[in-house]
Amino acid sequence: MTVNDDSFTNWKIREEIAESMIPLIGKLHRERDVTVLLHSRSLVNKSVVSILKTHRFARQIAGAELSVTETMPFLQALTALDLGPSQIDLGMLATTYKADDRGLSVAEFTAEAVAGATGADKIERREPRDVVLYGFGRIGRLVARLLIEKAGSGNGLRLRAIVVRGGGAQDIVKRASLLRRDSIHGQFQGTITVDEDSSTIVANGNAIKVIYADDPSHVDYTEYGIRDAILIDNTGKWRDREGLSQHLRPGIEKVVLTAPGKGDVPNIVHGVNHDTIKPDEQILSCASCTTNAIVPPLKAMDDEYGVLRGHVETVHSFTNDQNLLDNYHKSERRGRSAPLNMVITETGAASAVAKALPDLKAKISGSSIRVPVPDVSIAILNLQLARETTREEVHDYLREVSLTSPLKRQIDFITAPDAVSSDFIGSRHASIVDAGALKVDGDNAILYLWYDNEFGYSCQVVRVVQHVSGVEYPTYPAPAV
Template sequence: MTAVNDDSFTNWKNREEIAESMIPIIGKLHREQDVTVLLHSRSLVNKSVVSILKTHRFARQIAGAELSVTETMPFLQALTTLDLGPSQIDLGMLAATYKKDDRGLSVEEFTAEAVAGATGDNKIERREPRDVVLYGFGRIGRLVARLLIEKAGGLRLRAIVVRGGGDQDIVKRASLLRRDSIHGQFQGTITVDEANSKIIANGNEIKVIYSNDPTSVDYTAYGINNAILIDNTGKWRDREGLSKHLRPGIDKVVLTAPGKGDVPNVVHGVNHDMIKPDEQILSCASCTTNAIVPPLKAMADEYGVLRGHVETIHSFTNDQNLLDNYHSSDRRGRSAPLNMVITETGAASAVAKALPDLDATITGSSIRVPVPDVSIAILSLQLGRETTRAEVLDYLRDVSLTSPLKRQIDFTTAPDAVSSDFIGSRHASIVDAGPTKVEGDNAILYLWYDNEFGYSCQVIRVVQHVSGVEYPTYPAPAV
């Protein structure tokens, strides 16, 4: 027994050493060539040794076997020999497709072929960072800020616009960015320049602009030009209201709530490629819409969907009351941390905007429950043909690994998974294999989603797309 344990420990230390040697390679590729190294759509940039090893181990849940750093390191080393341009390269996909390739190519030859679209004459030039302004700095605003700071190479957070507060307003806002009760500490350093009304986060100077009226701000006065403004307030949701943000220095407006009227509702991965280049106002829909639309599209593509119903068990939000008090909505006035609260959801009706070709009626309802983050959508579908549970799970597992929806759909087989396990997930939704039910042409999917962070990641993907800094991924996912 001791010998086995010693062998296991020696194996762990060897893999630790390999993972440690990967870090400077990944960092140099990202810093010098704007290449983001992924593993099954999870970024390895700025990750620790243990995090890299855990990400490799995660593949066991999906592919049935753990992916070892000994398998992926040769592909990473091969990347360093290539003249790469800005791109995202998935080591997990490289390793998986290489195993299936029977041409006898070396790792170096296969890698060069798989990423040829990002090398030599094919590579795209690194683009100048696009200015971004946050209008509002609440839960979503601060998480989007963290992501923008993390992705400062392509998107540059220049300013946040908030209503004027009391003493030390900027200090308190910086503190809320620095520490989060759910999502933990900010990864980096934050300082405050009160005299110049600035927050400096990881070297990014962010101007804090105080205004109660979007039409009163001239962003060019702060050196901001051609910027994308992200409205996190939800105060304006139609084109007329959101157009108020189109001030000097602002080129496009992105809403982090369902848009009304003719405002396009965009779910990245599903309909983001339908955004017209000259569209100045768009919405990222809701967190629940982002959670259900990608798996709904996946199921419709493979099986057809005749009708469906979504029941969301949703964490409470800042719109509810801590204790019973007046609220414009009947039940949301009741204490959020003490009750399950039946409420409405617009997610089902928003499906039609994101999936206009889906000829199916989707209904929906929602119950707010006493947890601060992570929700679950129970999606009940009548399919266009009969199938089996095993077939559906195999299909969705493959979708999460190799399809164009792999950044939106994750997959777990963990038998003891609970909501807090998915705090910080960057996917729009996570299929839970355990409770999935399929009988004939009826399927019930259980979809976890971090309604704060996962949604914020979807917002950033939309902003990257419309700003032109969403670089292609290699190997290209199967269509």
């Protein structure tokens, strides 16, 4: 048998194993509200090829072999357990099992590693929490996709309504079309139908009421059967507590802003300071996409090396706030054509660091350049550290952070030497460390951090909403602290 024959045979074997994993993953998700992950990447509703590619990518970043032949026994062991709602990482199970020298079987080790999600220790399923989207632009539609995707188990968050201004004839049809097809993020995974008479979009069986209103004071959400909902404001029109408080109408309990908050509105970066949210806090912000991209790696670097000062330069994709062609704009430079120019502009990300990381004493400055790409940005984080180190040490440290730390859902890591911005469209991480671009000289470190400023940020928003709604389930094995 030739090498080619061996490779093809091996592929077919792994393909068959991945195919047999799909119903097990689906059953755990639907019946027990368990999300199966592989190094923080969900395997729910993934194709055979996608499962294999996820395993392949995990092998690349972990620096060690990991295939479906290794993870399948752990998945089978999970199906035999009395699991409660949770997230379980097959990659972490396989990796920690290799390092364990007690001679336990896969079933014994798995039962021990996920003990907190079984038997008397498991948490009970919670009632779905109503969610309302106020505004339905780029972030609103991506958050909608994520909420619909996560409704598959029938628990957790439930998108009940979208509030928009009336747009004329066939408004709801056009909005549904924008949800169905996206020039950057591709087709919606599922089916979408429209009932114009009842002003409802039905996406994968989820009935979503479209409410037309010119301002928050015109809506009583209880009229639509909505109770104790979390409202996500995607408009950015109001950023302080007074303005956002207008959303606290009948049926709405909390308001989450998808833009930097002003005044005393808490700016939350999931993974870093989400556990500081007070239970009675009704208004909070998810900060900006760039803040979410830089704060987790900044925290990781400060925890290990100490950060004395830093500067972040973001090379950012253009946004709807800019003009397609030269025209009047209230801001400097942003009136010039976005797809034809690099545009120097300001970023509030550096100043927002203090809200998310109040213990960080380092001064962080920042600026931004908008460039002619429609999505995915890169933040260049230039840090003066409290001690000298080497490129190899920082490289290995950040890789380990991306795999095993509490920040592994926020920080990803890539070693591909030919990676470019479009490779990160659809990334669910807040930022991705580009290992090849990393520079370290004594006490100076320069990190290049890719981030999908639309989808990755939307994932962070949903994580915050899950946390404040009480449906953010624990992850096993527990990340190393």
